[in-house]
Amino acid sequence: MNFFHKFFSQFQIIWILVRRDYALQYAGSAFGIAWMLIQNGTLILLYAFVFLYLNLKNPTTQHDYSGYVFSGLLFWIPLQELLIRGTSILTDNRQLIKRSSLGVSVFIWIPYIQYLIHYALTSFMVIIILSIYSDVNWLGFVISYFWMALIGIYVLFLINYLCRVNILLKDISPLVRLLSQILFWGLPILYYPFGILEKFNQLNPLNYPLDIFRSLLITNYQSQFHFYEFLPFLAFSILIFYFSKYKFQKVVMDHL
Amino acid sequence: MIEIKNLTKDYIGFSGVMDRLLSSISFGLLGGKIRFRALENINFRCGKGEIVGIIGQNGAGKSTLLKLLTGVSQTSSGSISISGNIRSILELGVGFNPELSGEENVYYNGLVWGFRLDEIEEVTERVFEISNLIEFRKTPIKNYSSGMIMRLGFALATATVPEVLIVDEALAVGDAIFQQKSLEKFREFKEAGSATLIVSHDLTLLAQICDRIILLDKGKLIYDGLPQMAIQEYMKQIADTSWQKKLDPNKDVQSPIQFQCKFIKADIINPTLVFVGDLVDWEITYFLNEPIPQLTIGIHIDHSNGIRVYGTNTFQNDILLDNLEINKEYKLRFQFPINLAPGKYSIGLSLHQGDNHTMNCYFWGEGLHSFEVERVGIPKFTGLTYLPIKIIL
Numbered sequence: 001m002n003f004f005h006k007f008f009s010q011f012q013i014i015w016i017l018v019r020r021d022y023a024l025q026y027a028g029s030a031f032g033i034a035w036m037l038i039q040n041g042t043l044i045l046l047y048a049f050v051f052l053y054l055n056l057k058n059p060t061t062q063h064d065y066s067g068y069v070f071s072g073l074l075f076w077i078p079l080q081e082l083l084i085r086g087t088s089i090l091t092d093n094r095q096l097i098k099r100s101s102l103g104v105s106v107f108i109w110i111p112y113i114q115y116l117i118h119y120a121l122t123s124f125m126v127i128i129i130l131s132i133y134s135d136v137n138w139l140g141f142v143i144s145y146f147w148m149a150l151i152g153i154y155v156l157f158l159i160n161y162l163c164r165v166n167i168l169l170k171d172i173s174p175l176v177r178l179l180s181q182i183l184f185w186g187l188p189i190l191y192y193p194f195g196i197l198e199k200f201n202q203l204n205p206l207n208y209p210l211d212i213f214r215s216l217l218i219t220n221y222q223s224q225f226h227f228y229e230f231l232p233f234l235a236f237s238i239l240i241f242y243f244s245k246y247k248f249q250k251v252v253m254d255h256l
Numbered sequence: 257m258i259e260i261k262n263l264t265k266d267y268i269g270f271s272g273v274m275d276r277l278l279s280s281i282s283f284g285l286l287g288g289k290i291r292f293r294a295l296e297n298i299n300f301r302c303g304k305g306e307i308v309g310i311i312g313q314n315g316a317g318k319s320t321l322l323k324l325l326t327g328v329s330q331t332s333s334g335s336i337s338i339s340g341n342i343r344s345i346l347e348l349g350v351g352f353n354p355e356l357s358g359e360e361n362v363y364y365n366g367l368v369w370g371f372r373l374d375e376i377e378e379v380t381e382r383v384f385e386i387s388n389l390i391e392f393r394k395t396p397i398k399n400y401s402s403g404m405i406m407r408l409g410f411a412l413a414t415a416t417v418p419e420v421l422i423v424d425e426a427l428a429v430g431d432a433i434f435q436q437k438s439l440e441k442f443r444e445f446k447e448a449g450s451a452t453l454i455v456s457h458d459l460t461l462l463a464q465i466c467d468r469i470i471l472l473d474k475g476k477l478i479y480d481g482l483p484q485m486a487i488q489e490y491m492k493q494i495a496d497t498s499w500q501k502k503l504d505p506n507k508d509v510q511s512p513i514q515f516q517c518k519f520i521k522a523d524i525i526n527p528t529l530v531f532v533g534d535l536v537d538w539e540i541t542y543f544l545n546e547p548i549p550q551l552t553i554g555i556h557i558d559h560s561n562g563i564r565v566y567g568t569n570t571f572q573n574d575i576l577l578d579n580l581e582i583n584k585e586y587k588l589r590f591q592f593p594i595n596l597a598p599g600k601y602s603i604g605l606s607l608h609q610g611d612n613h614t615m616n617c618y619f620w621g622e623g624l625h626s627f628e629v630e631r632v633g634i635p636k637f638t639g640l641t642y643l644p645i646k647i648i649l
Contacts, residue, residue, distance in 0.1 A: 012373060020364040024353050095351045098328050100368045101342050165280045243283035250330045251268050251284035 014106060017093075018113045040077055040122045047073055048129055067134030067218045072189030074119075074126040075213045078148070079155060079206065080180050082115035086159035087166050087176045094256055104253070108160060115152050120145070130217070140216035147216060151209045154234070157241035164244055164252040193224055201225075205233035257451050258325065258420060263298040263334035265320055265475075266291055294320040295475045298334070307442060307452040309462035309483065311490050312472035318455045321472070322346075322424050325453070340419025340451070341370050345410070352405060354398035358389060361397055362412055371416070379415045387411040406434065414441045417448040424455045439465055459487050463562030484562035488622035495606070495613045495620035513551070513607050513618050515542035519625040528627050530594050532634045532642050538590040538603060544582045548618070550609050551577040555590050558622070560600035565640055571611050594629055595642040602626045 026032045051069050086108070090097065093107050123144070130136050166172050186204040193201045201207045208230035215223045269290030270276045279287030295317045302308045310318050323329040324336060326344050351368075352361045362380050371379050384390045387407040389400075397405060421442075442452060442465055456462055462469055462483060469486035471479040471493070479489045520537040521527045530536060538555050554569030570577055570588070580586065602623035609616035634642065 013367070016364065016367045016373075020368075023356055023360060023364070096365075096368055098323075098326065099344055099346055099351050101327055101370065102368065103327060161283075168276055168280050246283065248284035251279060251288060253329050254267050256328060 010106070013102060014109045014113060017107065017110050018117075021110050021114065036118065037121060040118065041125055043077065044070070044073060044122070044125050044129070067130055067136075067221075068192075068214070069190060070126050070130050070134070071214045071217045072187065072210065074123055074217075075148075075206075075210050076184060076187065076189055077122055078115050078119040079151070080184065081118055082111050082152060082155055083159065083162075083180050083183075084173065084176055085114060086111040086156070087162040088171075088173055089159075090163045090256070091166050091171070097256065104249070108156065108163060111159065112152050112156055116149060119148050135219035137217060137219045140218075144213060144216045147209075147213055151206075151213075154209065154237060155206075157237040161240045161244040161248075164248055167252050167256055198224075202229050205230075205237070208233075257304055257337075257339045258302040258453065259335075259337040260298055260300050261335045261337075263295055263321075263324065263336060264293070264332050265295040265317075265324060265329065266332040267294050267320075293475055295324075295472075298472075298477050300470055300477065300480055302451045302453055304449045304451055305446050306468070307446055307454065307466050309466035309469040309486070310453060310455045310472065311457070311459065311462065311469055311486065313494060315474070316472040317475040318472055319424065320475075322422055322453070322455060325422055338420055342420045342422060343370060343413060343418035344422040344424070345413045346424045352397050352409065355396055357394050357396055358384070358400065358408055359393045362408065366412055366415075369413070370418075375416070379412075383408065383411040383415050386415070403434075410434070410438065410441075414445075417445055418450055421445060421450050421452040423452065425457070435461065459490070460563050463487060463559075469562075482562075484558065484560060487558075487562045491604075491613075491622060492620050495608070495617035511607075511618050512546045512548050513542055513544055515540055515605075515607065515619070517541075517605055517624055519603060519627065526625055530627055530629055532594055532596065532598065532629060532631045533644070534594045536592065536594055538592075538605075540588050540605065541585060542588075542607075543585045544580055547582055548580070548609070549578065551580060551618075552606075552608050552610060553577065553588055554606040554608070554613070556604045556606070556622075557596075558602050558604065559640060560602070563640065565596060565601065569606065569611075595644070596629050597637065597640050597642060598629050598631045599640075600626065600628050 022033050026035055031038065047069065051066065089107055089111050090104060093110075097104060097107060123141075127136060127141060162172065162176060183204060183206060186200060187206055187210055188197070188201050189210070191197065202225065208225050208227065211223050211225045214221050268279075268284075268288035269292060270279065270287065271289045275287045275289055277287075298317075298321070300308070310321065312318050320329065322344070324331055325338065326342060351365050356364070359380060362383050363376060366376050366379055366383075367373065384393055387404075387410075389404060389408055392400065392404065397408075400408070423442075439461070442454075445452060454462065454466065466483050468481060469479075469483045470477060471486050471489050473493060478493070479486050518537075518539045518541075519526050520539055521530055521534055540553055542553075552569045552571040554567065554571075556567035557565045559565050568590075577586075577588075603625050604622040605619065605624055606613045606617065606621070607619040613620050637643075
């Protein structure tokens with residue numbers, strides 16, 4: 001009972017921080033938080049226009065390819081936002097962290113909750129397109145929320161490190177943007193993993209999670225990668241998380 | 257309640273970008289060539305209903321101590337035990353976002369600062385009422401004046417009684433009325449049982465409000481006790497004794513000036529009782545052991561609660577004591593009326609160069625003579641200073 005009470009009160013605080021973060025991001029903006037929807041929606045529509053309307057892909061594979069691309073984009077867009085927002089979350093809330101007794105960890109959950117919200121909102125737009133152009137596995141679509149929640153935690157392991165490095169190295173957001181581009185092109189989102197590309201994809205820590213995500217979302221999707229390829233990344237990310245909380249935390253907090 | 261035991265804090269600094277990079281890549285296990293002990297073996301306690309001041313020169317470790325107390329930084333060794341909810345008043349208004357309205361800022365910051373969800377609405381009402389900003393609730397903070405932001409920040413920070421309150425120089429920017437209101441609030445919290453720690457360079461403010469003052473110097477706790485004694489210690493500490501360093505370290509350290517002081521009322525030497533309005537002299541007889549370029553002689557009078565009632569010196573009065581000869585006796589008198597309220601006072605002396613004793617100080621002495629002031633034949637008045645007011649009808 002005590003655990004649930006503690007969890008609920010912690011969640012309440014995180015939720016307030018999430019709302020505050022949105023309020024700050026979109027304060028004074030004409031469309032407010034609607035920008036987030038406009039931004040993601042426009043991106044999806046652009047891809048839809050290029051890949052579906054302009055028919056850039058071989059027409060014979062059009063049916064499968066649309067599901068392939070849009071499930072990839074649905075996977076990637078919220079994760080990219082999580083990566084970029086998560087990196088700067090501590091530096092952006094520096095003053096607040098100094099004044100509150102909440103601790104640093106609470107703040108790292110802000111981009112995670114936002115990531116879940118972004119995923120939920122983007123998924124509705126994408127699923128409409130997918131239901132028209134592809135075969136959606138509706139049960140898998142529901143399960144995908146849990147899968148994405150787990151993947152978010154997996155990425156959060158890395159963010160625990162990046163947000164601390166961002167304090168120590170002042171601002172690593174240009175580096176993180178570059179990293180996100182490398183991750184994006186290293187994932188089979190817009191292309192099929194054949195030959196050398198497949199080998200290249202196997203080096204991407206998000207490759208297997210994307211593969212599982214597609215298996216959940218698209219009917220008859222054949223998984224192309226194996227869990228054992230993912231294990232070293234998982235172990236490594238847990239180690240990163242552990243070391244970020246260990247001595248590194250002490251060093252970083254002295255420089256906040 | 258706050259209890260600190262054997263607290264030590266070592267900072268890790270970086271010699272350059274590569275050092276930072278190495279530390280980042282190695283998760284802090286490598287790099288960080290610069291080590292600095294910010295606090296060493298600190299022990300003290302601040303109980304319920306107690307107000308404790310913390311003073312010290314820049315780099316003494318005051319801010320580090322507050323960072324450790326608020327949990328921003330972690331200790332290297334020792335323990336900090338805090339019972340109850342902490343509220344910290346650091347820079348007022350910091351943490352407010354200029355784009356958000358006053359109401360939004362109060363709501364979000366209030367919750368982050370520790371107010372409960374079920375009390376925040378009531379707190380918000382009270383904050384705007386106390387700060388007299390009801391009509392500006394919906395206005396973005398960027399359109400507030402700095403005074404309005406300060407009022408709002410203070411009203412929020414003090415909207416409810418915290419169990420532990422930490423204040424860091426937050427009041428230094430306010431005007432006199434704001435400071436008085438703040439002091440009243442702290443007294444109110446004291447009555448309600450809050451344990452309060454105040455870091456400030458405003459010694460008068462601390463003397464007025466603190467039960468105890470802690471003096472820090474280069475990370476060490478030098479003194480913990482009565483405000484007046486702590487302030488005296490601090491004044492001695494900030495007196496620059498660089499002339500000592502210039503002397504031969506093998507010789508006994510000796511001031512270049514020898515002196516004697518007398519407190520004189522009429523013909524009575526060093527009286528311990530004087531009356532409001534009495535004319536008194538503070539006489540200094542001095543001679544030089546070695547040549548010095550210039551000398552300033554100063555006096556300061558302190559109330560027993562630590563408040564500096566008055567201080568001046570020859571330099572500030574355009575009296576330049578230069579070209580002084582060695583081994584020749586000189587005399588100087590500060591003559592003044594005792595325009596002070598009844599109470600206990602002490603008088604001190606300073607010998608230095610230039611305007612104040614923080615540079616090239618030869619001597620700094622507190623409480624060289626103590627005396628009590630009584631009121632006879634003078635109408636009753638309040639405050640520390642007596643002004644011979646005439647009421648004209």
